[in-house]
């Protein structure tokens with residue numbers, strides 16, 4: 084396994100007028116692993132991911148993915164797959180139509196569209212208008228779009244939201260398979276019981292960093308529930324607890 088982090092955040096800070104959304108966040112995301120980015124509503128998860136992807140400029144600090152700021156990474160859209168609300172459907176057409184637009188934008192063979200439809204369980208729904216898709220199907224479509232270019236890194240903002248139990252299990256298996264193939268998966272989530280079954284590593288934020296390390300270290304090898312440890316961390320006086 085590579086020891087070079089796939090993603091590095093260094094002193095990352097974002098202020099919106101009088102609100103500090105992210106404060107001096109320094110953390111490395113290890114390659115080839117699934118990392119859960121956890122925090123309460125408003126903890127700064129989406130803002131962190133937006134800064135990582137160059138969608139928001141940091142007030143201070145910097146972020147790199149695969150060794151470069153996203154905006155300076157050659158073939159960034161091929162190497163980093165992204166699923167977040169800010170990057171929603173563009174065409175207002177069908178599932179396949181939507182994917183074909185992205186396939187063309189990325190300069191990929193049209194056959195890749197059908198491959199990701201199969202990979203994400205959207206077979207049979209290809210001709211459905213995106214506007215008529217359930218939330219779970221839209222989540223599958225977002226992941227299908229992120230997977231199109233067969234990226235090394237996946238950045239997924241709350242991909243489990245709106246998925247039914249089948250969808251949750253499918254997502255878990257898919258993320259584990261992607262990491263087993265050597266890909267790096269950074270996934271934000273509120274669903275702690277699900278995260279506990281999916282991730283290798285955990286980053287907990289509450290504006291500042293509260294924990295970065297392995298799930299096994301955080302839960303003492305499963306002796307504690309992730310939820311219990313999470314509340315201990317986010318309710319603790321502001322301080323950074325970091326583990327290797």
Ligand SMILES: Nc1ncnc2c1ncn2[C@@H]1O[C@H](COP(=O)(O)OP(=O)(O)OP(=O)(O)O)[C@@H](O)[C@H]1O
Nearest residue numbers: 099102103104122123124125126127128129130131
């Ligand atoms: N464009 C903006 N202008 C002003 N404040 C913002 C903006 N974007 C985010 N914030 C504020 O920054 C803080 C962090 O928001 P962010 O969306 O990053 O949190 P989050 O952890 O992703 O929350 P959630 O789990 O609810 O999605 C919140 O207080 C939010 O209101």
